[in-house]
Amino acid sequence: MTGKIVMLILASIILLGFLVRLYRLGNIPNGFFFDEATISYQAYSLLQTGKDTWGTDFPLLSFRDYGEYILPIGVYGQIPSLLIGGLNVLSARFPHAILGILSVPLVYFLAKELFKNTKISLLSSFLLTISPLSIGWTRFVFEGNFGTVLFLSGTLLFARSLKKPRLLPWSILSFGLSALSYHIFLILTPLYFCLLSLLNRKSPSLIGHIRPITLIIVVFFLAWILAAIASGAGRQRFSQASTLLTPQKIDNLNHQIGYCSNQMSLTLCKVFLNKPVLAATSYLENYLAHFSPVFLGFDGTFLRQNVLPKSGILLPVEMVGFFVGLFFLVRSPTSLASRILLPIILIYPVANSFTGLGEISRIAFASPFLSLVAAYGLVRITQTFRVFKPPLFLAILYSVVSFLITYFLIFPKTNAYYTNFGYDKVFSWVRANQSKYDRIFISRNYAGSVPYISAQFFLPIDPQMFQRGQVERKKSPEGYYQIESVDQKFRFFQNLHSEALKPNDFVVATPEDIQSYALTPKFTIIDPTGRKLLLGVEANEILAKTAVP
Numbered sequence: 001m002t003g004k005i006v007m008l009i010l011a012s013i014i015l016l017g018f019l020v021r022l023y024r025l026g027n028i029p030n031g032f033f034f035d036e037a038t039i040s041y042q043a044y045s046l047l048q049t050g051k052d053t054w055g056t057d058f059p060l061l062s063f064r065d066y067g068e069y070i071l072p073i074g075v076y077g078q079i080p081s082l083l084i085g086g087l088n089v090l091s092a093r094f095p096h097a098i099l100g101i102l103s104v105p106l107v108y109f110l111a112k113e114l115f116k117n118t119k120i121s122l123l124s125s126f127l128l129t130i131s132p133l134s135i136g137w138t139r140f141v142f143e144g145n146f147g148t149v150l151f152l153s154g155t156l157l158f159a160r161s162l163k164k165p166r167l168l169p170w171s172i173l174s175f176g177l178s179a180l181s182y183h184i185f186l187i188l189t190p191l192y193f194c195l196l197s198l199l200n201r202k203s204p205s206l207i208g209h210i211r212p213i214t215l216i217i218v219v220f221f222l223a224w225i226l227a228a229i230a231s232g233a234g235r236q237r238f239s240q241a242s243t244l245l246t247p248q249k250i251d252n253l254n255h256q257i258g259y260c261s262n263q264m265s266l267t268l269c270k271v272f273l274n275k276p277v278l279a280a281t282s283y284l285e286n287y288l289a290h291f292s293p294v295f296l297g298f299d300g301t302f303l304r305q306n307v308l309p310k311s312g313i314l315l316p317v318e319m320v321g322f323f324v325g326l327f328f329l330v331r332s333p334t335s336l337a338s339r340i341l342l343p344i345i346l347i348y349p350v351a352n353s354f355t356g357l358g359e360i361s362r363i364a365f366a367s368p369f370l371s372l373v374a375a376y377g378l379v380r381i382t383q384t385f386r387v388f389k390p391p392l393f394l395a396i397l398y399s400v401v402s403f404l405i406t407y408f409l410i411f412p413k414t415n416a417y418y419t420n421f422g423y424d425k426v427f428s429w430v431r432a433n434q435s436k437y438d439r440i441f442i443s444r445n446y447a448g449s450v451p452y453i454s455a456q457f458f459l460p461i462d463p464q465m466f467q468r469g470q471v472e473r474k475k476s477p478e479g480y481y482q483i484e485s486v487d488q489k490f491r492f493f494q495n496l497h498s499e500a501l502k503p504n505d506f507v508v509a510t511p512e513d514i515q516s517y518a519l520t521p522k523f524t525i526i527d528p529t530g531r532k533l534l535l536g537v538e539a540n541e542i543l544a545k546t547a548v549p
Helices: 003-022 034-049 072-076 079-085 089-115 118-129 132-138 144-161 165-178 183-199 212-230 235-241 247-261 266-272 275-289 293-297 316-331 336-347 360-384 386-414 423-436 451-458 463-467 539-546
Strands: 439-443 471-475 481-486 490-493 505-509 523-526 532-538
Touching (some): 003 089, 003 132, 034 463, 072 144, 079 089, 089 118, 089 336, 132 360, 132 386, 144 165, 144 183, 144 360, 165 183, 165 212, 183 336, 247 266, 247 275, 316 360, 316 386, 336 360, 423 451, 423 505, 423 523, 423 532, 505 539, 532 539
Antiparallel strands (some): 471 481, 481 490, 505 532, 523 532
């Protein structure tokens, strides 16, 4: 193929990337998940006040938020879009879609650098463009999208620095910024860079061209990363998310030790039955499950129905290419492609394995690299067995069309319940009518029990109310904060019967909250499947129904 044809094909692939990431971006996913609202509102708070919601001036280490300690890159990256488009769903998601599109040419150039093969390069960019994992997360406000592009850029620059040492500082800069975007990169970026340095230690750029600026950048980012961890980011998040030693697992372990000690020495029992062994076996089981064909090709999204419909993190035919590509990379461990890609495949489950298999946010960064390995494998298959070209093409076409139909036509209807559907309409009504009521009570019994996060985004709530202490926060044993009330105007309840309602109050409730009353709601939120989710009723009507005759 001539250079013009290659660039035309690449441009067409990038255009496809624009289409699948920008089409109905404000409506699919059908709702606005609280994680999206949280990050966007912190950026909004900075825009409005120059402080986060805790009153800290332009945080550089982490945003405390509701106890999750969001790293800074993802929040600051939201600001330009919100500044131009305002605080709304489309503006919040737009930069993430652009990051997804930007990753397409980046993976093309990385593949070209590693394989010197135009077919692999073009196929890599195409597979990433239509990757379920990439589409799902880059149509979602997810701070890891910034880290993915920075990590991918750092990898590309590192590969090129092996011939052009002057690029090494820029590679380290990209890697360093990735570590300040999302918690997993606090682990993965230093680990991957160490593996790259070890496997490429004989390269001239790592032996004779380490300049002072390179060392300065390394020291600077190491200090910044350690300071971010010390501030609560990473350390606090790990303690909240890790599932290796849950109370249930520890309880089961204690029962096993008890059964064992009834028949043999307690000391000997504890040699084989103890917390370190339990944690290690749980971790190893989680790690290996990331290479399961079922997880990779068919059902890797089972815990993230707010981001993707049921699918693998790769298309089924792409999964076949991944295993073939991995086989050939392992066969030639000294090649440049193997030295760059095998460490990523080795470490991609490292962070997610602390929590289990289904939290695919912690492996989203691997999407470009999985697609690249899959493209390499598919090209090797067609080079060896030319007769497979037509069926592979048809299989890819079928898989792509099938996924896009499911994502754009079915997913918005069947998964709306999991994406906080309807809160935009609820708070639009509340915003227009709140002056009529003394207090507004909002149920916690729908969409993750955190309606206050949607309230702060869609009303929106003035960030200064958080900063001035007009918001009542309550801390859970796990370190999270929840909002009890905002300026005594908005109250968030778990049990309506325990609230002291007054006649001029208003209640936003689930059908289950008020199922014992025959009421006439001011509004009803119904999801696309016909399920009633939320109802708005005046408190005087509830009080009339509960009054003693």
